[in-house]
Amino acid sequence: MFHIKQDFLVNEDIDFSKVQVIDSNGQKIGLMPTQKAIELAEEEGLDLVLVSPNPDNPVCKILDYSKYKFEMNKKAKESKKKQKVIEIKEVRISPNIDRHDLEVKAKNANKFIEAGNKVKVTMRFRGRELNFIEQGKEIMESFKEMITEAQVEKEAKMEGKNLVMFLIPKQK
Numbered sequence: 519m520f521h522i523k524q525d526f527l528v529n530e531d532i533d534f535s536k537v538q539v540i541d542s543n544g545q546k547i548g549l550m551p552t553q554k555a556i557e558l559a560e561e562e563g564l565d566l567v568l569v570s571p572n573p574d575n576p577v578c579k580i581l582d583y584s585k586y587k588f589e590m591n592k593k594a595k596e597s598k599k600k601q602k603v604i605e606i607k608e609v610r611i612s613p614n615i616d617r618h619d620l621e622v623k624a625k626n627a628n629k630f631i632e633a634g635n636k637v638k639v640t641m642r643f644r645g646r647e648l649n650f651i652e653q654g655k656e657i658m659e660s661f662k663e664m665i666t667e668a669q670v671e672k673e674a675k676m677e678g679k680n681l682v683m684f685l686i687p688k689q690k
Contacts, residue, residue, distance in 0.1 A: 527568040528583050529556050537568070537578045555580075606636045611661065613647050613654040620657065624664035631668045631687050639674075641681040654681050 527533075532552050539547040539555045542564055552566075559566040559580045567586065570577035607630040609623050627637045639661060641654050658674040658681060665685060672684040
């Protein structure tokens with residue numbers, strides 16, 4: 519179930535003595551006592567809804583509140599449908615990776631990029647491998663060149679014993 523973030527005050531819940539009133543057609547009626555505005559709304563078979571709770575100049579609108587709430591829920595669902603969640607996929611490589619293995623990993627990373635996901639490339643250094651960080655950076659560069667449809671979001675950088683780089687799909 520979707521909920522509207524802001525619930526509006528309706529009819530008797532409005533605690534201002536005078537309010538600006540807008541009728542169901544969008545025409546500004548003017549400043550009037552709240553009770554008179556509620557009566558005016560009831561004559562039309564509609565509700566008086568507080569749309570702007572400004573203490574100096576509260577604005578109320580005459581409308582069908584249940585229909586308005588339904589429309590707001592419908593808009594919330596539509597906007598939720600259009601959202602795309604970007605996932606981060608991780609590709610792990612080692613500093614002593616073979617050329618063919620690197621190509622296979624690059625092929626997988628390309629698939630992730632084409633699907634619209636972010637790719638985190640991680641190279642883990644163990645033991646004496648920490649002496650060869652420069653070689654690791656060169657391998658990362660060659661990996662980056664193998665991936666055609668991506669651009670670098672975050673360059674390769676050491677984080678603890680890992681060399682990490684983020685790739686995202688190219689902007690069109």
